Amino acid sequence: MRRVYDQKSLRQRTIWDHFILGLLMISTLVVMVPLLIIVGYVIINGAGALNWDLFTQELGSPARAMQGRPTGLVHTILGTAVVDLLAILIAAPLGLGAGIMLSEYPDHKLNPVLRILNDTLNGMPAVLKGLLAFSLVVKPMGTFSGLAGGVALAFVMIPIIARSTESALMNIPWTIREAALAIGLPRWRVILSTVMPAARTGLVTGFLIGFARAAGEAAPLMFTSFGSNYLPNHWSNMILGPVDTLPQRLYSLAISPYKEWHEMGWAAGIILLTFVMILFIAARFLTRQKIKT
């Protein structure tokens, strides 16, 4: 009797197990399907517009596209790289610093305030960050600039990087820090040489999530990097003058009345997606390599 009972229980458990596993797979699919649909839809619509001109020519006026003259997004692609790079260069040290402060100095008086401010910044609509960068950078400089765009995107990245840095460092057991302190390392050394290397995967992932989130933002760039139809006359104007970025250009191409520009918008979508994906793959590769050594 007892054995039969046991077997029945086992069978029930197996069924239950399969059922839950099935549910999990369904939810995974539900998450994946929209992503795949989006990626697939963008590729189907944009692949036709991908051509060499897109990567070598400037946009110019819509007349160029309508009359079949060469037009492309080279200035947009370079502009996106410059603005995103400026943003991560500004945001990485600040976000990392804030994250270290929150995790490694938990008793510091400023921390509760810092945490509230960080969460507020994270929840703030991105367009307000653009306005902040407008008054901090654009107004004093007297012109829209790639730098202002970088600052606006940095405001998007900082709270994400700070939060993810904090949680990545918190995951490292406190005993490791105690062990390092016990052999006489100063506190900064402990953080730099034991805690951060141990948390590197989490740290890099945090950078990337912040980066990817900012790379897709159009709203904060509208009144900071502003947009341009050409490469600037001097390369320094990539930073000091108005530049084009993919998310913003994608938006303006999409609402334009021209069929040719709609197609180019889809192609811009492919480029932006590829850009973000390459970064994710690079990061995965980087962190994996580090684990082996």
Next chain:
Amino acid sequence: MKSTLIFKTLGFLAYSGIIILAASCGGGVSEERSAERETSDASRIDLLGAGASFPAPLVTAMADEYRDETNNRVTVNYQSIGSGGGIRQFVEQTIMFGMTEAFLSDEVMADVEKQTEGRAFNIPITLADVVPTYNLPGIGKGLVLNGEVLVDIFLGRITRWNDPKIAALNSGKNLPSLPVTVVHRSDGSGTTNVFTSYLTRVSDEWRTRIGFGTSVNWPTGIGGNGNEGVAGAVINTPGAIGYNSLSYALLNDMSFAYVENSSGNIIEPSYAATTAAANIDLPEDTRVLFTNTPAPDGYPIAGFAWMLVYENLDKNNAINSRRQAEELVQFIIWSITDGQELSEGLGYARLPEAAIQRSFDMIKQIKWRGDPVGQEMLKKAGLI
């Protein structure tokens, strides 16, 4: 040392950054090299303007053309952010010139005068024509409407397309008994300004109940964001009527109405009819609406699109040098003279001669630190 790992990661980011920067510099350098044959790098200028979306295709095409004509010496970057945005950024002094379909109000003019010790000039750059667009199965373009009928439709009084008032104007046409769906702009727009200014001028009731402006309190209908929003709603709704700029309607194959003007002539919207409409007595600052024009062959729902510049260019934070100021003035002069050649090909009406003369009078007064650069540039172009 383990700590180097994180630095390597950061190092990679910085490194890839340098590569990208180097690539962008490289792009710039090769670009410069090709241009060096004609002009030295120091003499090359970037001009920045922004504003109304309606003239954007024309102005950017002018920028393309001007860049070629000056051998890449001058790059004009124009971004379409709407008339409201154009005025705002012009006043904030973040752009070298603005562009708008609604001229600067007296308050803004006074504000500018206070800030820059000089005036703001509204220089007509092209003409904006607004056409009633509709979706009536079986009826193409050319439905005849007049001011009274348009007011009744947009007030919500005419609710069916076979209304006797519409039928009286269109004897040969078989009007369906579809309900009328009014579509208007939901955003602030120069197009709305021109359209409502027409309705205001033909109807006292509209003037007192609704008035005109870049956005008004519509008594009926659904809102669409931008020219594209209105067009989308009209195209997808049988029985819908909205209003779009003529070039937009042509580009998107929309049916549009012919409108009876104040002289009783039925006018098919066209570049010539729009230019004719502007053939009136212009005030010196050209800040005038000429909807419901008295010109007998003029199309009645039209207005100027203006370029905005400061009288004292040195007072505009966005302009840093006399060279930039001179190049800006030269571009403005070119765009209202030679640049007008591009108009018809792109769906725009040419400026009438009177407006160009008024513009020259304004350009003459443009200064850089008290020097009359406007006058100098006009002389250089051989226009005075």
